[in-house]
Structure formats: C-alpha cells, structure tokens
Amino acid sequence: MMAKKTINIPLGSQHISLLEPVKFKFECENEKIIAVDSDVGFVHRGIEKACTTKFKYDAVGYVVARICGLCAITHSLTYTTAVENLLEGELTLKVKYLRMLVAELDRIHSHMLCLSHTAENAGFEAMFMQIMGDREYVMDLQRLLTGNRVQFDYISIGGVNRDLSSEVAKQIKINLQIIKEKVHEYIDEFTNNWSLSLKYKDIGTLSLDEAYTYNAIGPLARASGIATDIRATSDYLPYDKIGFQIQTATKGDIHSRNMVRLNEILNSIAMCENIVDGLPDGEIQTKFKGKPKGESIVRLEAPRGELMYYLKGDGKAMLNRVRIKTPTFACIPAFSEVFTGSNYADAPAILASFDPCLSCTAK
Amino acid sequence: MINRITTQLSTVKNDIEKFYDKKVWHFLTLNGVKLDESTTEIQWIFSKYNNDDITMFYTNVKQDEIIPSITDILPSAIMSQREIVDMFGIEVEDSEKGLYLDEDSEQMPLSSCGI
Numbered sequence: 001m002m003a004k005k006t007i008n009i010p011l012g013s014q015h016i017s018l019l020e021p022v023k024f025k026f027e028c029e030n031e032k033i034i035a036v037d038s039d040v041g042f043v044h045r046g047i048e049k050a051c052t053t054k055f056k057y058d059a060v061g062y063v064v065a066r067i068c069g070l071c072a073i074t075h076s077l078t079y080t081t082a083v084e085n086l087l088e089g090e091l092t093l094k095v096k097y098l099r100m101l102v103a104e105l106d107r108i109h110s111h112m113l114c115l116s117h118t119a120e121n122a123g124f125e126a127m128f129m130q131i132m133g134d135r136e137y138v139m140d141l142q143r144l145l146t147g148n149r150v151q152f153d154y155i156s157i158g159g160v161n162r163d164l165s166s167e168v169a170k171q172i173k174i175n176l177q178i179i180k181e182k183v184h185e186y187i188d189e190f191t192n193n194w195s196l197s198l199k200y201k202d203i204g205t206l207s208l209d210e211a212y213t214y215n216a217i218g219p220l221a222r223a224s225g226i227a228t229d230i231r232a233t234s235d236y237l238p239y240d241k242i243g244f245q246i247q248t249a250t251k252g253d254i255h256s257r258n259m260v261r262l263n264e265i266l267n268s269i270a271m272c273e274n275i276v277d278g279l280p281d282g283e284i285q286t287k288f289k290g291k292p293k294g295e296s297i298v299r300l301e302a303p304r305g306e307l308m309y310y311l312k313g314d315g316k317a318m319l320n321r322v323r324i325k326t327p328t329f330a331c332i333p334a335f336s337e338v339f340t341g342s343n344y345a346d347a348p349a350i351l352a353s354f355d356p357c358l359s360c361t362a363k
Numbered sequence: 364m365i366n367r368i369t370t371q372l373s374t375v376k377n378d379i380e381k382f383y384d385k386k387v388w389h390f391l392t393l394n395g396v397k398l399d400e401s402t403t404e405i406q407w408i409f410s411k412y413n414n415d416d417i418t419m420f421y422t423n424v425k426q427d428e429i430i431p432s433i434t435d436i437l438p439s440a441i442m443s444q445r446e447i448v449d450m451f452g453i454e455v456e457d458s459e460k461g462l463y464l465d466e467d468s469e470q471m472p473l474s475s476c477g478i
Binding site for chain 2: 040041044046048049212213214215217226227228232233234235295297299306308310312320321323325329330331332333334362
C-alpha cells in the first residue's frame with residue numbers, strides 16, 4: 001500500500017492551462033487535492049474608482065466595456081440599463097432586439113472559447129483548434145454588426161450605435177447556419193468520444209446542494225440542476241418574445257457544463273435567427289433626459305452568469321458609486337469546493353470548465 | 364424594485380440567518396457606499412433565483428467599527444468581505460486584508476478619507 005504523502009502544488013499565477021493571472025494553491029495527498037487556497041488579486045485595475053472620479057456617467061459605459069474582452073457587450077449593456085433606470089426616457093423595441101442580438105452573439109463566441117479550452121486541457125488539441133477556427137464565423141458577424149471584433153462600443157445610453165443592414169442580416173443567417181451544424185458535431189464528439197469521457201464524465205462534480213450552498217450562478221449552477229438564468233426573469237429585455245429556453249443538466253460534472261454551454265449556443269443561435277426575422281421597425285436611438293439620480297441595481301446574464309451593476313447618483317454628471325459584481329468573482333468559493341477531492345491531474349480541465357474570467361474578476 | 368431593510372451591526376447576522384433560504388435567495392454581494400468622511404453605508408444584497416426581486420440589508424458603519432462575518436451562513440460571502448476590507452479599509456471579522464492590495468498596504472481606494 002502506497003504511503004500517504006502531502007505536497008503543495010501551485011496552479012498559476014501563470015499556468016499553461018489558463019493564461020490569466022490567478023493562483024490556486026493545492027494541498028495534495030498523493031494524487032488527491034485535499035485543500036485549496038486561491039489568489040485572484042494580481043492585476044486589480046481600480047475601474048470602480050475610475051468610474052466615479054475620472055469619467056462622467058455618459059462615458060462610463062465605454063469604460064466598463066474595457067473590463068473584459070469576452071463579455072464587453074454585457075458589461076456595457078448592464079451599466080447602460082442601470083443608468084437608463086435613473087434617467088427619463090424609453091427605449092424602442094428595435095433597440096431592445098438589437099441589444100439582445102449582440103448579447104447572444106457574445107455568448108456564442110464566449111462559450112465556444114470555453115469549450116475549446118476545455119478540450120485543450122483534456123489533451124484534445126485538434127478539437128481546440130477546430131472550435132477556435134469555427135468561432136471566427138461569430139467574430140466576423142460581430143465585426144460586421146458593430147464595427148469591431150472585440151471592443152464593440154455598440155451600446156449607448158438610449159440606444160445602439162449602428163443599425164442592422166439587410167446585407168449583414170443575410171450574413172448573420174448564413175454564418176449561424178454553419179455554426180449550428182458545427183455545434184451538432186461538437187455535441188456528438190463531447191458525448192461519444194471515449195477518451196474525452198474519461199476526462200469529463202463524473203469529474204469535477206458540483207452537487208446541487210453544494211451549488212446552492214456556494215451560491216453558484218451561470219452555467220456552473222445550471223449544470224448542477226439550478227434553473228437560474230436572468231434572461232428568464234428580467235424585465236429589461238424581452239427574451240420571452242424570441243424563444244429563450246433555459247438549459248440545465250443534473251450531474252454537475254465537466255460533461256454537464258459542456259452540454260449546458262453547447263445547448264445554450266444552439267438556443268442563442270435560434271434566438272438570433274428569430275431577432276433577424278422579426279426585427280421591429282423603429283429608431284435606434286432615443287433621447288434620455290436628466291442626470292442620474294437615485295439608486296439602481298441591474299442584473300443581466302453574462303456568458304459566465306449573473307453580472308450586477310449597482311449605481312448611485314445625486315443628479316450630477318459624476319456618479320457617487322459604481323459597484324460591479326462579476327460572475328467569476330462570485331464563484332471562486334464554489335471552484336475551490338469542486339477542486340477539493342479531485343485528482344490533481346484533472347485540475348486543468350476542471351478549471352477550464354469553470355470558464356473563469358480573471359479580467360472581469362480583477363476589475 | 365429594491366426592498367431595503369435597515370439593520371444594525373449587532374443584529375445583522377441574526378437578521379440574515381432568519382431571512383436567508385439558500386434555495387430561494389442567493390447572495391449577490393456586500394457593497395459599500397461612502398456617505399461622508401467617516402461613515403460608510405454597508406449593504407448585504409440578495410436576489411431571488413426565480414424572479415427579479417432584490418432585498419438589501421443596510422446599516423451605517425464608522426471607519427473604526429468591525430463588520431461581522433456572515434461566512435458561516437454564506438461561505439461565498441468571503442470574497443466580497445475581503446474586497447470591502449481592501450477597498451474601504453473597514454475591518455470585517457474573519458476576512459484578512461490582501462485580496463487585491465498588499466497585506467501591509469495602508470491604501471483604501473474607495474474610502475474618501477483614504478490615502
């Protein structure tokens with residue numbers, strides 16, 4: 001019988017499995033992780049402070065978009081919705097539809113990035129490259145629609161900055177059809193590939209009770225069986241009109257998280273197609289009057305889960321407080337719980353399956 | 364719609380324990396809003412899993428007071444408790460400094476009386 005030996009192994013702050021500044025310190029007993037310590041504070045940028053001292057409220061939407069290159073749209077959309085709550089004005093239905101369109105395109109490419117990294121960290125380099133290559137179809141659509149691949153600056157107070165032309169609408173439908181076919185191939189591969197199943201199935205499990213206890217959100221929670229998604233409950237965007245369907249699983253392992261994301265991509269594609277087919281007529285900008293006064297909390301569903309903005313203003317151009325709660329930051333204790341009891345060799349694939357965003361966390 | 368509930372440092376843990384049902388509510392964040400040089404409004408914000416309801420417990424805290432920890436009720440609160448310690452320089456029970464700043468840093472970036 002092998003003697004028990006306890007060793008400490010760090011993962012990060014720079015690690016081949018996650019090129020972002022986070023450090024997990026694992027205490028391992030032979031192969032098994034028995035305790036975890038995390039450190040996320042390597043590159044804090046002071047954006048909350050900058051939003052109340054350096055930028056007026058109408059510029060903050062463009063500042064917070066720089067928090068993250070992957071969910072820039074959701075950051076600017078959540079902030080803009082929160083500040084619109086404190087002003088006088090009303091959005092057109094067309095603006096709401098266009099905002100949902102970019103939010104869902106953002107979700108598709110973000111989920112594809114996560115799936116590719118999860119494949120890479122399970123040792124399936126070819127799958128990583130295939131998904132990253134296919135992801136370009138979405139990046140192209142974002143560029144055509146907003147003018148940029150990554151930092152879009154598409155959302156503005158009272159509207160959006162570009163209309164959807166008929167040529168771009170046609171291209172959206174073509175590219176989404178291609179991605180849809182690819183996603184069905186991924187589902188087959190992720191479900192039936194024997195070597196991947198060894199790396200994903202029953203690995204890195206977060207039970208339903210643990211998900212509640214550690215306040216899991218986003219795909220992490222939905223893969224464990226909690227039917228929570230802001231798109232299902234929020235009044236700010238009419239997701240009920242475009243075919244939103246919540247995606248859940250029950251086992252809470254890496255495979256379940258992969259399946260939730262894959263099914264969400266398919267649902268996002270369907271919603272984008274419905275938006276393009278049923279885009280209402282109307283203006284893409286309306287005037288919002290006044291200066292932000294009062295308190296506003298808005299939550300929207302980012303690709304990694306619930307994103308919250310708290311704003312407080314007193315009728316001046318500078319806000320008193322901007323508080324940002326990002327999904328990864330909130331889920332760090334849940335991550336530690338999943339790591340504990342897992343094999344160290346599985347840690348990179350487990351970490352990738354969380355889809356952590358340290359850019360958001362170190363806001 | 365935010366349901367604001369006033370609380371006190373001496374009772375907040377008890378108030379949250381009575382209110383919190385982990386299958387109904389989830390903890391959004393611990394937030395601080397500077398009111399004047401020496402006072403910060405501390406907010407414990409919760410949202411419902413299945414609708415848009417938000418409940419906020421809040422109280423005013425002086426710079427030298429100690430905020431009780433709620434991590435034995437809500438383990439995930441540790442992250443935002445440590446954030447408050449770093450950003451506002453207010454002590455929170457069982458929450459060490461050094462999430463973002465150095466452990467011996469004297470800075471408190473979101474406190475207007477900070478360095």
